[in-house]
Amino acid sequence: MRNSFVYIDNACTTCPKPETVYAAVVDAMKIGASPGRSSHRLSKQADQIVESARVELCRMFNTLSPEHVIFTLNCTDSLNIVLKGILKPGNRVIIGPYEHNSVLRPLRRLQRSGVNLAIARGAGEFGIDCRHFEYLCSQGVDAVVLSHASNVTGAVLPVRDLAEMTHRRGGLVIVDAAQTAGTLPIDMKEMGIDVLAIPGHKGLLGPMGTGALLLGKDIPVLPLREGGTGFKSEGEDQPEEMPWRLESGTPNFPGIAGLLAGIHFVQAEGVDRIARHEAGLARALVAGLGEIDGVCLLGCREPQTGVVSFLLDACDVGETAKAMDQVYGIGIRAGLHCSPLAHRSIGTFPGGALRASFGYFNTCSHMERLIAAVRDLASKEKLGLR
Numbered sequence: 428m429r430n431s432f433v434y435i436d437n438a439c440t441t442c443p444k445p446e447t448v449y450a451a452v453v454d455a456m457k458i459g460a461s462p463g464r465s466s467h468r469l470s471k472q473a474d475q476i477v478e479s480a481r482v483e484l485c486r487m488f489n490t491l492s493p494e495h496v497i498f499t500l501n502c503t504d505s506l507n508i509v510l511k512g513i514l515k516p517g518n519r520v521i522i523g524p525y526e527h528n529s530v531l532r533p534l535r536r537l538q539r540s541g542v543n544l545a546i547a548r549g550a551g552e553f554g555i556d557c558r559h560f561e562y563l564c565s566q567g568v569d570a571v572v573l574s575h576a577s578n579v580t581g582a583v584l585p586v587r588d589l590a591e592m593t594h595r596r597g598g599l600v601i602v603d604a605a606q607t608a609g610t611l612p613i614d615m616k617e618m619g620i621d622v623l624a625i626p627g628h629k630g631l632l633g634p635m636g637t638g639a640l641l642l643g644k645d646i647p648v649l650p651l652r653e654g655g656t657g658f659k660s661e662g663e664d665q666p667e668e669m670p671w672r673l674e675s676g677t678p679n680f681p682g683i684a685g686l687l688a689g690i691h692f693v694q695a696e697g698v699d700r701i702a703r704h705e706a707g708l709a710r711a712l713v714a715g716l717g718e719i720d721g722v723c724l725l726g727c728r729e730p731q732t733g734v735v736s737f738l739l740d741a742c743d744v745g746e747t748a749k750a751m752d753q754v755y756g757i758g759i760r761a762g763l764h765c766s767p768l769a770h771r772s773i774g775t776f777p778g779g780a781l782r783a784s785f786g787y788f789n790t791c792s793h794m795e796r797l798i799a800a801v802r803d804l805a806s807k808e809k810l811g812l813r
């Protein structure tokens with residue numbers, strides 16, 4: 428069953444992972460010691476792997492230093508750490524029109540303690556109304572939070588331009604790169620990103636339960652968690668130094684080791700090549716679905732990522748995704764994709780949509796199988812056979 432099943436749900440988490448990732452996780456489990464704690468050889472061996480992952484992430488995304496790479500549980504955790512660690516009552520935050528609940532929910536809670544929130548309007552083909560964004564900034568801005576690419580529409584925001592507008596008004600630029608880390612080039616300095624939240628388990632091909640918070644400059648983020656760091660243990664207060672300021676407790680060493688292997692894989696293949704492959708499949712899917720009567724496409728005509736959302740006339744999205752799984756052996760995702768704001772912005776709230784999301788291991792034949800399944804479902808719907 429697994430061999431014939433086609434997974435096109437990579438925006439959730441990438442599957443499969445490179446073989447080297449599985450091997451690295453197992454090897455780390457066998458090393459078995461906690462990194463950065465003890466002075467014995469196994470702890471040092473583990474520490475070397477963790478520190479290599481820090482260096483590689485710093486290089487890949489151009490953070491201030493490897494110490495400004497903080498390992499987290501996932502992209503949600505990274506976003507919670509930074510939002511709850513920097514925002515104070517009275518601060519004003521501007522967010523994009525397509526933000527995920529991992530941005531919206533922490534901010535809604537912070538709103539209750541006095542943080543002000545403004546939401547920029549969408550415009551064009553699933554883009555952002557830059558004039559409205561600039562106007563919002565002119566009213567005062569302490570931070571902006573933007574999804575680099577929407578997990579619903581796949582559209583990529585002009586982060587560099589928006590960062591410039593934000594910096595002109597003295598705000599901090601926080602980018603949620605859940606859908607782009609490892610699949611689109613990101614240079615924090617060049618793009619004006621002060622804080623980048625990334626998952627390890629999506630485009631970087633690492634295991635679930637991995638992520639990172641990357642800082643482009645020294646920002647005094649208050650820790651969400653405090654505790655043992657294996658550093659300055661004599662002090663009863665959390666160390667000020669990074670990364671210990673924001674990293675406490677035994678880390679997910681097997682996960683980080685797997686993430687390092689995923690990063691090596693992405694570097695060897697090349698982010699540009701991965702981007703071309705995933706967007707190429709998405710473009711071909713858009714072209715194929717566009718020829719089927721009853722399909723309403725919800726993303727860009729020329730996708731830049733592997734995400735394609737659509738509706739099938741008169742079909743319930745949940746039932747359709749179920750049929751995709753049970754009848755056609757294809758895994759796609761239906762519903763609101765944890766992004767009700769994005770669905771409101773594109774007019775598909777509360778029903779949601781169907782979403783296919785390609786990863787590097789998807790092939791043309793996977794994409795064609797999905798088109799054939801949609802065509803079959805659409806024709807059955809037309810004949811009233813469903």
Ligand SMILES: Cc1ncc(COP(=O)(O)O)c(C=O)c1O
Nearest residue numbers: 501502503527529574578605626
């Ligand atoms: C745009 C966006 N932000 C944040 C997240 C949360 O990522 P994670 O599952 O790593 O917490 C997702 C997950 O799909 C996402 O698509």
